[in-house]
Amino acid sequence: MKQQFDTIVIGAGVVGALVARELTRLGQRVALVERTDDVATGASRANSGIVHAGYDAHPGTLKAKLNVKGSAMMEGLCAEMDVSFHRCGSLVVGFDENDEQTIRGLIARGQTNGVPDLAFLTGDEARKKEPSLTDEVTCALWAPTGAVVCPYELTIAAAGVAIRNGATLFCNFAVASLARTEDAWEVTAEDGRTLCAAYVVNCAGAHSDEVARMAGDDRFTVHARRGEYLLLDRECAGLVRSTVFMAPSKMGKGVLVSPTAHGNIIIGPTATDTDDRDDTATTAEGLDTVRRLSQKSVRGIPFGRGITCFAGLRAVGSTGDFIIDAPRPGFVNCAGIESPGLSASPAIAEYVAELLAQQGAALAPRPDFDPTYASPVSFRYLPADKKNEIIARDPRYGRVICRCETVTEGEIVAAIHTEPKPRDLDAVKRRTRCGMGRCQGGFCTPYVSEILARELGIPETSVTKSGGASPLLVGKTK
Numbered sequence: 223m224k225q226q227f228d229t230i231v232i233g234a235g236v237v238g239a240l241v242a243r244e245l246t247r248l249g250q251r252v253a254l255v256e257r258t259d260d261v262a263t264g265a266s267r268a269n270s271g272i273v274h275a276g277y278d279a280h281p282g283t284l285k286a287k288l289n290v291k292g293s294a295m296m297e298g299l300c301a302e303m304d305v306s307f308h309r310c311g312s313l314v315v316g317f318d319e320n321d322e323q324t325i326r327g328l329i330a331r332g333q334t335n336g337v338p339d340l341a342f343l344t345g346d347e348a349r350k351k352e353p354s355l356t357d358e359v360t361c362a363l364w365a366p367t368g369a370v371v372c373p374y375e376l377t378i379a380a381a382g383v384a385i386r387n388g389a390t391l392f393c394n395f396a397v398a399s400l401a402r403t404e405d406a407w408e409v410t411a412e413d414g415r416t417l418c419a420a421y422v423v424n425c426a427g428a429h430s431d432e433v434a435r436m437a438g439d440d441r442f443t444v445h446a447r448r449g450e451y452l453l454l455d456r457e458c459a460g461l462v463r464s465t466v467f468m469a470p471s472k473m474g475k476g477v478l479v480s481p482t483a484h485g486n487i488i489i490g491p492t493a494t495d496t497d498d499r500d501d502t503a504t505t506a507e508g509l510d511t512v513r514r515l516s517q518k519s520v521r522g523i524p525f526g527r528g529i530t531c532f533a534g535l536r537a538v539g540s541t542g543d544f545i546i547d548a549p550r551p552g553f554v555n556c557a558g559i560e561s562p563g564l565s566a567s568p569a570i571a572e573y574v575a576e577l578l579a580q581q582g583a584a585l586a587p588r589p590d591f592d593p594t595y596a597s598p599v600s601f602r603y604l605p606a607d608k609k610n611e612i613i614a615r616d617p618r619y620g621r622v623i624c625r626c627e628t629v630t631e632g633e634i635v636a637a638i639h640t641e642p643k644p645r646d647l648d649a650v651k652r653r654t655r656c657g658m659g660r661c662q663g664g665f666c667t668p669y670v671s672e673i674l675a676r677e678l679g680i681p682e683t684s685v686t687k688s689g690g691a692s693p694l695l696v697g698k699t700k
């Protein structure tokens with residue numbers, strides 16, 4: 223007997239997770255299916271984390287409409303789900319008269335899109351706001367509504383809310399085929415499991431054209447564009463207070479320098495087209511480009527304080543806009559959701575619900591919907607008396623496992639038992655920040671591996687770094 227749902231959402235990135243959350247809010251029985259072993263493992267794991275104000279996209283496009291709306295929704299949503307968010311504002315800096323024209327054009331475009339409070343600044347005005355800007359900066363756009371958010375926390379929390387409200391998450395469910403019966407869709411995974419639903423929403427990121435083709439929709443293609451980053455230690459917080467973009471020019475889009483929602487400094491990304499939709503390796507060449515370009519806008523970047531580098535893959539659609547439509551009965555695409563997809567994601571979820579309603583889905587707000595997400599406590603932020611109280615109740619909160627980020631055993635155990643439950647080391651890291659500090663897991667990895675094995679009731683040789691074939695231990699040497 224195949225499991226039946228109202229809607230199956232394919233892909234548990236930020237878009238799929240927020241769509242699942244919205245549909246449970248509207249009373250649907252939802253299955254969220256994901257081909258990897260956790261949520262937030264695609265573009266929603268590795269991006270700049272900027273909530274764009276909305277001046278970049280061309281007026282009239284879905285990108286423009288959903289960016290401005292999503293950006294306005296983001297702060298409230300993050301507060302509701304206890305997700306790290308910081309309204310830091312953003313600057314687009316220019317270096318010559320051409321850039322000044324570009325910046326004035328962005329201001330006009332932003333105003334058309336409905337972005338509030340955009341301002342033109344001279345180079346000196348911009349340096350007053352952001353003293354680390356180089357003397358080469360001659361002008362800037364200031365957008366006070368720009369913000370930063372933690373993208374994987376947002377995805378995890380949205381999936382957690384969906385699950386709390388009845389959704390079922392199927393991990394390691396790589397959709398291999400879709401079949402239309404008289405009034406429903408059968409969704410079959412590579413391993414043969416099949417689920418059934420009246421509606422399917424395709425949120426498969428860089429693979430969204432492949433999933434669309436499974437439903438008989440071959441109108442568009444998606445290709446991957448890699449973006450590489452450097453991340454600096456939290457010690458460097460204050461280098462810049464707002465997100466510093468460079469004005470786009472014939473030479474490219476430049477790179478940004480920005481605080482993250484957790485107080486690190488992020489620098490990047492590059493933009494390199496690649497045939498491999500899953501290759502998130504960094505390259506010496508890409509990181510050199512990041513270092514070289516960023517020094518044009520911000521001076522004194524302490525690259526020696528770099529703690530890691532990483533890359534994400536943009537899902538670039540062939541139409542130039544987000545592809546969100548219903549090409550077949552009961553089948554909705556959320557394809558080619560490249561930047562500003564994170565910023566737009568709350569609005570995309572509402573838009574998908576509108577499309578499903580037009581397709582005949584019965585949607586009505588549930589009075590018992592619980593919009594909150596109980597993330598495990600962040601012990602390091604608590605006052606001393608509260609810490610002592612928690613340790614007295616559960617001594618595991620007195621054992622620090624990650625020294626760089628001050629993460630305790632109690633937090634790790636709580637995270638392992640909170641939906642969506644982590645099954646590998648990186649998944650624990652995304653929930654607790656264990657291993658995200660200066661030593662990048664050099665100290666805590668063996669301890670987290672031991673705790674994961676104990677709590678999941680599996681041998682330590684079965685613990686992986688990131689699911690699939692990524693074992694941490696292969697056996698005993700003696």
Ligand SMILES: Cc1cc2nc3c(=O)[nH]c(=O)nc-3n(C[C@H](O)[C@H](O)[C@H](O)COP(=O)(O)OP(=O)(O)OC[C@H]3O[C@@H](n4cnc5c(N)ncnc54)[C@H](O)[C@@H]3O)c2cc1C
Binds near residue numbers: 395565
């Ligand atoms: C380098 C970079 C920088 C960016 N910066 C920003 C920014 O600052 N601000 C902003 O607003 N946006 C930014 N974006 C865009 C933003 O990250 C994306 O728009 C957003 O994360 C897309 O979410 P998604 O859920 O559509 O895709 P993803 O997060 O990629 O999720 C898709 C999911 O589908 C799963 N999947 C694929 N195929 C299948 C299948 N057959 N069966 C089951 N599951 C499947 C994948 O495993 C994946 O988990 C950036 C993107 C990149 C790459």
